[in-house]
Amino acid sequence: MTPELTVYLREGCSLCEDMVAALAPLQAELAFGLRVVDVDSDPQLVDAYGDRVPVLAAPGGELCHYFLDHEMVRRYFAAP
Secondary structure, eight states, rough: OOOEEEEEOOOHHHHHHHHHHHHHHHHHTTOOOEEEEEEGGHHHHHHHHHOOOEEEETEEEEEEEESOOOOHHHHHHHHH
């Protein structure tokens, strides 16, 4: 099973676009799936994230927000 990360974002958000673009090389390197979710599609997500987007999450929790933390993603996939 391919591991999957989720990016919670908002349409028209330049930081969100930057994070998705920055994830592409890591995705090729680490072979994970990427799910993109617009927080405005669900009132519960709006309540949870508000203006704190983009958020990169893995099963079990948030890895980073606003800017991609490359090392945090690598540590996540290196953990047993």
